[in-house]
Amino acid sequence: MKSLMIQGAGSNVGKSMLVAGLCRAAKRRGLKVAPFKPQNMSNNAAVTADGGEIGRAQALQALACGLEPMVDMNPILLKPETDVGAQVVVQGKRLTTTKARDYAALKPQLMGAVLESFERLKASHDLVIVEGAGSPAEVNLRAGDIANMGFARAANVPVVLAGDIDRGGVIAQIIGTQAVLDPDDAAMISGFLINKFRGDVSLFDDGYRLIEARTGWRGFGTLPWFRQAHLLPAEDALDLGSGRTSGGTVIACLALSRIANFDDLDPLAAEPGVDLVMVTPGQPIPCEAKLVIVPGSKSTRGDLSFLRDQGWDIDLQAHVRRGGHVLGICGGYQMLGRSVADPDGIEGAPGTTPGLGLLDVETVMTPDKRLTRTRATHAPTGLDVEGYEIHIGKTEGADRARPFARIDGQPEGAISANGRVTGSYLHGMFSADAFRAAFLQGLGIAASGQSHAAGVEATLEALAEHMEAHLDVEGLLALAR
Structure with a gap:
């Protein structure tokens, strides 16, 4: 009945992949582990066995755990229909369609569904690994928050903050997040990790130590770029590239x-x-x-x-x-x-x-x-x-x-x-x-004869091994309480 939450110092820092990898690493240790994301915004949805829908990323994370997807793994799913409005799906079923400015009024009643789903998962698993949404640094959205620090404090879940070095500015991402957070929110963060590093990791040693010194947070490692990431389903349409050209x-x-x-x-x-x-x-x-x-x-x-x-x-x-x-x-x-x-x-x-x-x-x-x-x-x-x-x-x-x-x-x-x-x-x-x-x-077109499911399974195994090699996975799992 332990839990750990991965939040991001920004959007698209790789939280979904990190949670999938940690889920597989925990499964390899014999733990009965489940993924959880309180609130997700995505039009890439998966259908659960009981006829509900959740974010596709949580379905992949369930696969990493060796589980069937369940609606409790993503109790709130927002599916954008326009630039200012989205369909609100609660525990797998459509509740309403609302404009972004009106969604805040719904949040207090949605927190109950979030905590209910979370407690059900905790009661039936050894470990629940939670994925945040966006970033806790968006403090303008903190009131009524159910996706990041609002959830972490309500459920008493320790947080590790992930930063994306590929886009630059990761030192400011992490130190800046601590600077803008409410002190009680910042106290929920037990450490940080760096994701998507390309090249010689040792070149970032000074920056890594600077983050540790300025924040007082423990570092759990720097994860090099995972080259097979494109073989796993993308969650966000913004991740869809223009494609590849290989003469096919x-x-x-x-x-x-x-x-x-x-x-x-x-x-x-x-x-x-x-x-x-x-x-x-x-x-x-x-x-x-x-x-x-x-x-x-x-x-x-x-x-x-x-x-x-x-x-x-x-x-x-x-x-x-x-x-x-x-x-x-x-x-x-x-x-x-x-x-x-x-x-x-x-x-x-x-x-x-x-x-x-x-x-x-x-x-x-x-x-x-x-x-x-x-x-x-x-x-x-x-x-x-x-x-x-x-x-x-x-x-x-x-x-x-x-x-x-x-x-x-x-x-x-x-x-x-x-x-x-x-x-x-x-x-x-x-x-x-x-x-x-x-x-x-x-x-x-000549088909390869390859198995798609086997390819995804092999990639999840490779992801877990990649994280074991470069992050303190034992330390991360030991944080769970």
């Missing part, structure tokens, strides 16, 4: 403004015969792309407008005329149809938006969200596909007569008459190795 076949994915569940792309990115290219705003879709993926979105109609603003609708039409293939997943599937209607204003103002017209289907948004893990049979090949559904809306139309898959004998998704445009609500389809190989071969 180009598969392009549109970087929508509200892109969601983009870990769908990870198994494709790991294929040596594929160059996965993220098409960022202002860029045209590459002419050489064999396949264009229109990914999931937290705001289907909003991202349809965004897509048109980039001229990607014109590019997609030209791509199909040239004989190219298109795959729409979830919100992307909805966009490929003739229209998306939202009569009740579930995702925004009520109304109907014309779709791209590449599939003969229409979508109507409905209040009920479908949250389920799914086992399906790919209709064209008969291969098994496992994944999950996380969407609102019902899609119908003539192209549904040619389904992408069948679930319990019922059609799922749609394929165009020419066979080049496909839509499906099934996230995670490419994690199925046999299906992925057959899908790529259908595009004329």
Whole structure:
């Protein structure tokens, strides 16, 4: 019934990866360990076995622990729908949609759910490793905080502060954090560590000692850059790069403004015969792309407008005329149809938006969200596909007569008459190795035959070993109380 919290001296310092590595290190010691993040903001969600949703990072951390994801591992999930508003998910279920300025009023009632979930995890595990959100240095957000020091003090959890040296200024990050914190908050911090160092670590010895001297905090080590990090699912859409070029076949994915569940792309990115290219705003879709993926979105109609603003609708039409293939997943599937209607204003103002017209289907948004893990049979090949559904809306139309898959004998998704445009609500389809190989071969791409799950497992083991080699992991775990 012990716990330890990793907070960051800034956003994107690598907290999620550090917690995953510590979870695996604790598991290797025979401990029954679980991850926990009080509040997460991400459109990259995972579906739990009991039909809830949590941040994808906590699902990866659960895997590092050898556990099934549970809603208690991330009791509050904020899913941005606009620049100023987000859907609030509490213990796996949607509570409301609120604007950022109004969210503070919700926090007092949300702390109860946070502590309830945390206590349940503590009661059933030897150790709970907690991930903070953003940074405690954002003291303007301290009132009512449930994600960093507000949680740490309410639950009496010791904190280790992580700094990111790759972006520079790590000395100021850590010393400055102590300087702005309330003394009682600062007293919760038991030490610090440095993440993402490139080069000769000894060159930072003087800086490391300076941080120790100025803060009085214990240092737990400097972690060199983990080169296999890209093989683990990214949590934040900002982590999606433009892709790599290795002479493989180009598969392009549109970087929508509200892109969601983009870990769908990870198994494709790991294929040596594929160059996965993220098409960022202002860029045209590459002419050489064999396949264009229109990914999931937290705001289907909003991202349809965004897509048109980039001229990607014109590019997609030209791509199909040239004989190219298109795959729409979830919100992307909805966009490929003739229209998306939202009569009740579930995702925004009520109304109907014309779709791209590449599939003969229409979508109507409905209040009920479908949250389920799914086992399906790919209709064209008969291969098994496992994944999950996380969407609102019902899609119908003539192209549904040619389904992408069948679930319990019922059609799922749609394929165009020419066979080049496909839509499906099934996230995670490419994690199925046999299906992925057959899908790529259908595009004329030689598949590697590698196991995606085995690759993620091997990377988690390598991460734990990397942290054991460079950090005082025993000391970190001994802090837990």
